[in-house]
Amino acid sequence: MKLSWRVLLLWTLPALIIGFFLWQGTFNTANAFGNNTASTRMTYGRFLAYLDAHRVQSVDLYEGGRTAIVQATDPQLSDRSQLLRVDLPLQAPELIARLRNEGIPFASHPIQNNGAIWGLLGNLIFPILLIGSLFFLFRRSNNMPGGPGQAMNFGKSRARFQMEAKTGIMFDDVAGVDEAKEELQEVVTFLKQPERFTAVGAKIPKGVLLVGPPGTGKTLLAKAIAGEAGVPFFSISGSEFVEMFVGVGASRVRDLFKKAKENAPCLIFIDEIDAVGRQRGAGIGGGNDEREQTLNQLLTEMDGFEGNTGIIIIAATNRPDVLDSALLRPGRFDRQAIVDAPDIKGRLKILEVHARNKKIDPAVSLETIARRTPGFSGADLANLLNEAAILTARRRKELVTMLEINDAVDRVIAGMEGTPLVDSKSKRLIAYHEIGHAIVGTLVKEHDPVQKVTLIPRGQAQGLTWFTPNEEQGLTTRSQLMARIAGAMGGRAAEEEVFGHAEVTTGAGGDLQQVTGMARQMVTRFGMSDLGPLSLEDQSGEVFLGSNLMTRSEYSEEIATKIDQQVRAIAEQGHEMARNIIRQHRMVIDRLVDLLIEKETIDGEEFRQIVAEYAEIPEKEQFVPQL
Ligand code: ADP
Numbered sequence: 001m002k003l004s005w006r007v008l009l010l011w012t013l014p015a016l017i018i019g020f021f022l023w024q025g026t027f028n029t030a031n032a033f034g035n036n037t038a039s040t041r042m043t044y045g046r047f048l049a050y051l052d053a054h055r056v057q058s059v060d061l062y063e064g065g066r067t068a069i070v071q072a073t074d075p076q077l078s079d080r081s082q083l084l085r086v087d088l089p090l091q092a093p094e095l096i097a098r099l100r101n102e103g104i105p106f107a108s109h110p111i112q113n114n115g116a117i118w119g120l121l122g123n124l125i126f127p128i129l130l131i132g133s134l135f136f137l138f139r140r141s142n143n144m145p146g147g148p149g150q151a152m153n154f155g156k157s158r159a160r161f162q163m164e165a166k167t168g169i170m171f172d173d174v175a176g177v178d179e180a181k182e183e184l185q186e187v188v189t190f191l192k193q194p195e196r197f198t199a200v201g202a203k204i205p206k207g208v209l210l211v212g213p214p215g216t217g218k219t220l221l222a223k224a225i226a227g228e229a230g231v232p233f234f235s236i237s238g239s240e241f242v243e244m245f246v247g248v249g250a251s252r253v254r255d256l257f258k259k260a261k262e263n264a265p266c267l268i269f270i271d272e273i274d275a276v277g278r279q280r281g282a283g284i285g286g287g288n289d290e291r292e293q294t295l296n297q298l299l300t301e302m303d304g305f306e307g308n309t310g311i312i313i314i315a316a317t318n319r320p321d322v323l324d325s326a327l328l329r330p331g332r333f334d335r336q337a338i339v340d341a342p343d344i345k346g347r348l349k350i351l352e353v354h355a356r357n358k359k360i361d362p363a364v365s366l367e368t369i370a371r372r373t374p375g376f377s378g379a380d381l382a383n384l385l386n387e388a389a390i391l392t393a394r395r396r397k398e399l400v401t402m403l404e405i406n407d408a409v410d411r412v413i414a415g416m417e418g419t420p421l422v423d424s425k426s427k428r429l430i431a432y433h434e435i436g437h438a439i440v441g442t443l444v445k446e447h448d449p450v451q452k453v454t455l456i457p458r459g460q461a462q463g464l465t466w467f468t469p470n471e472e473q474g475l476t477t478r479s480q481l482m483a484r485i486a487g488a489m490g491g492r493a494a495e496e497e498v499f500g501h502a503e504v505t506t507g508a509g510g511d512l513q514q515v516t517g518m519a520r521q522m523v524t525r526f527g528m529s530d531l532g533p534l535s536l537e538d539q540s541g542e543v544f545l546g547s548n549l550m551t552r553s554e555y556s557e558e559i560a561t562k563i564d565q566q567v568r569a570i571a572e573q574g575h576e577m578a579r580n581i582i583r584q585h586r587m588v589i590d591r592l593v594d595l596l597i598e599k600e601t602i603d604g605e606e607f608r609q610i611v612a613e614y615a616e617i618p619e620k621e622q623f624v625p626q627l
Pocket residue numbers: 173174175176177212213214215216217218219220221316350353377378379380382
């Protein structure tokens with residue numbers, strides 16, 4: 001790390017200063033009493049008694065006669081001489097006369113203004129420390145890349161943007177987002193051959209907004225555009241604009257655009273633009289001055305250059321709904337491209353891209369992986385193959401096989417694998433719990449089919465039942481939701497049925513949470529309860545703290561009570577469904593539990609074969625997308 005020595009200095013300097021003063025301090029006090037720091041104190045009365053007994057050998061007076069260090073012999077210490085400190089009363093002039101009379105050597109030492117100096121230094125320590133630290137802080141930030149080391153120069157030339165002369169990324173490296181790619185193909189032409197457009201009097205658009213969830217390849221796409229066009233790539237994250245000091249963000253925007261103009265044609269990429277581009281004046285307390293200034297500066301800069309100067313700005317966000325409408329006006333980010341989570345075909349293509357540079361066993365079917373990973377983003381898939389490669393290396397294999405990939409999928413979805421439990425009562429209970437999920441999932445027609453059941457702990461879970469999700473289903477029916485609720489209740493229902501009410505465990509906590517969430521949504525969002533087709537809650541999480549404070553509760557207390565009743569009714573219904581199934585299939589459940597404890601994992605096919613010996617398994621409609 002390049003900065004580490006500065007950080008070190010930042011901390012050692014104050015420490016050194018403190019150390020210095022502490023050392024000075026002890027030095028001074030030591031001096032004040034002529035290095036005879038007498039730690040033992042003695043009362044004035046005792047001192048007089050010592051004088052009477054002729055045991056005082058010498059007296060040194062300090063602080064204008066207020067303190068004395070007395071050398072005296074001590075009978076308790078076999079008359080060894082000893083230094084004692086005495087606080088003298090102010091009115092004791094007769095003491096000097098008496099010392100003189102008795103011929104005791106005494107000396108008076110001048111008032112050293114040590115106390116005052118010490119106090120002054122004490123007062124100075126803090127400001128000195130503060131100034132010192134600030135100084136180093138500024139030094140440090142001024143030495144950030146792109147900045148000359150002028151001290152105290154807030155915000156200037158400290159733009160935190162990165163510049164890549166060549167990104168080296170091409171459209172081929174981005175897969176599964178064909179629509180966005182098509183949309184952006186044109187941007188490449190804007191950058192490469194602007195004449196084609198200007199010749200016919202067309203104004204080249206300035207900004208494109210990429211909208212999509214995290215990890216779907218927005219940054220990658222922006223880099224690919226720069227790569228295809230062969231222009232430099234400037235990038236900054238919206239959150240880096242906004243700092244503690246007002247005005248820093250605005251000056252960073254200015255710097256960024258200045259540098260970009262010098263390097264035109266080029267591409268500016270602003271990641272997380274929602275960090276600066278939120279609606280102005282939203283939320284509690286009005287707005288954020290710094291952010292607004294930054295946003296204003298950004299708008300000004302975008303208006304300031306003509307579309308034909310060869311700069312294209314690409315911004316990315318996953319919250320287009322919170323953006324200030326001024327950003328979306330024509331002449332700014334007037335084009336939008338949606339970069340969505342990939343579908344199964346997209347996933348397959350992304351897997352192909354990332355499999356290119358890995359040694360993968362030819363027997364591996366990327367198609368199967370694509371099927372197993374609905375909901376995975378491009379970044380998840382890249383990570384998945386990487387995890388698989390790491391596993392392969394750890395197992396000292398030459399090629400990545402399906403085994404490693406499946407392990408990696410499990411790991412990405414459910415966390416690290418733990419060590420299996422030893423056979424015990426709680427292992428049996430977990431086995432019943434999981435088989436409960438699996439049997440309900442198998443026997444309820446609308447439920448997704450079981451993929452496997454396992455007792456190998458993973459992440460938080462002691463055991464897991466995996467279902468093969470129905471690929472890309474657009475809409476979910478009420479009976480599908482009920483089936484999921486019953487399936488989630490299967491675990492707890494089996495515990496109750498087999499071990500009794502008193503023995504149920506905390507293992508069902510997650511299941512119940514899921515059930516409650518689904519049931520609540522059925523009631524409040526989808527109109528699937530006796531309350532009727534009402535939408536009682538909007539789905540968006542809050543965007544600004546307090547922006548919807550005023551319109552918070554859309555329903556009365558009375559409705560709230562009814563919602564709770566309905567949620568309960570739905571959960572109860574699912575519970576009943578599950579318990580009935582468990583009760584009616586105890587035989588096969590017991591057999592499956594024994595098998596699971598023996599084998600730790602049962603896969604879906606085998607599971608269904610065994611169940612089929614005892615019951616009829618309803619035909620499931622699995623949508624199998626064509627590839
Ligand atoms: P975002 O900016 O949308 O959050 P990134 O572009 O940073 O996502 O993606 C992170 C990584 O995930 C990329 O570097 C790439 O390895 C992988 N990735 C994401 N989407 C794709 C995709 N569509 N095609 C290929 N790789 C992808």
